[in-house]
Amino acid sequence: MTSSSSPIGAHVPVAGGLATGGLKYAAEIGAETIQVFVANPRGWALPEGKPAEDEKLRARADVPVYIHAPYLVNFGSPSEETLAKSIATVRHSLVRGRAIGARGVVVHTGSAVTQTYDAAMTQVHEHVLPLLEEIPEDGPDLLLEPMSGQNNMLCAKVQDLGPFFERLEHHPKLGVCFDTCHAFSAGHDLTAPGGVKETVDALIATVGEGRLKLVHANDSKDACASAKDRHENIGAGQIGERPFADLLHHPAVAGIPFIIETPGRAPEPHAKDITTLKRLRDA
Template identity: 70%
Template sequence: MTSREQSPIGAHVPVAGGLATGGLKYAAEIGAEVVQVFVSNPRGWALTTGKAAEDARLRDSGVPVYVHANYLINFGSPNADTLGRSVESVRHALLRGREVGARGVVVHTGSAVSQSYEDAMAQVGRHLLPLLDEIPDDGPDLLLEPMAGQAHMLCATVQQLGPYFEALEHHPRIGVCLDTCHAFAAGHDLTAEGGVAAVLEALVATVGAGRLKLIHANDSKDPCGSGRDRHENIGAGLMGERPFAELFADPRAAGVPFIIETPGRSAEPHRADVDVLKRLRGVPAPVAG
């Protein structure tokens, strides 16, 4: 047995019927120990209010909760309407995250679209930093999720988190959500000998220890460096099982929750992915020599 804190394993869960009613039921079906939810339409700007009873059930369930903000948010956008809506959407996600007892709110790091990288990063600082100052002591952290490396992305590799953290003045309420499929697509070869250790070492060197707060555990349909964000079930893609076992074994990821966002429209494939990760969690760390 190891004395290091064990990472809980779970999934992004559907919430039809209510955040707690639907989400916790699905979590139980697949054996999830931690959940991630949407608190509004992930592909729209509508800001929905919660139901107090559902919020309380989720908050008091004892299951760690994370919120994923909507996919349209982009603080690097040159479009004033998109930028304004992004501000309000993140503010709403942080508020709702507090109401459900979430530990973190995940937001994609965005794209410069048609403007310069420098102008886009300046916008990140001007518009996102004030939202971080609004987070109360009992509110969730904001977790930055690097992207898969498509054109004009502000952040894909872990090294590119450096300028992002600088724009946000290394605020104490920001953390990192590392998506394994995104990292692989962006060029981090997690399948190479020492590849996982190299990514975690680079992450700590770039943003400091303790900033990794969540791991999106997804295999990849496409090869390393493809720039394509297409998730696959654990062990069924081009990454295979070994990188996940190495993540569990690395002390820099100790205790960090693993959330699957893998294909499947029913509980069966997600239960299988959770089971695989639980098995890999128990694989002993390799002995250096």
């Protein structure tokens, strides 16, 4: 891997300890970067960290670390309770991210659910902008992850990120996590000739250079524009291998970490996906 190459890694389980379990699994599958949960991804509990485990992660500067915020987070929810819990949960992830030396906290862009788009985006401005202001200079970036387009989502196509960046005043701690399965399911045909370049160019044109901070590399079980978020192993789905090679070699993606969130609990399928991406990267 050269200095301009993208490190390839995975979302890792943390049984046995955030660092102990996560780094052990990373070594087993050949991951060069990792993503972790620091709270139950399907709950609102905000657990404290373990200083010894935190220090182990901070000490591994050779392994870039990212946090994925819990799935329940929704800045666009009409429920005051859900909105309040969402802000508290992301604040917790950002604080924990600084403790473990994480480079970014990934958060789904959310859904308006039963309210209007404008009402939901007003909430984004009123509640997320102050959250960004709390992040210290050495704290992790907040990385917005567009969704697959289902259920009144606020952001699916990369162009939908424009209003988010406008409402959040292009804050310097704001970045983007680009998920290949989400983009494909939202209607970006990554398999078409020039499809990857067109999509990435549109992303950069929308949010500006330097805002793309992380790639979630996932194949898709479903067809383009399906609005279904079902990940598949690299090369085994509707996207196939070639678009991942195109993405890895796009100039705007140079050096940006790739994280797989593909099926399989045992090391074998994840190790295979990482090996595939490394082969495509190094070809």
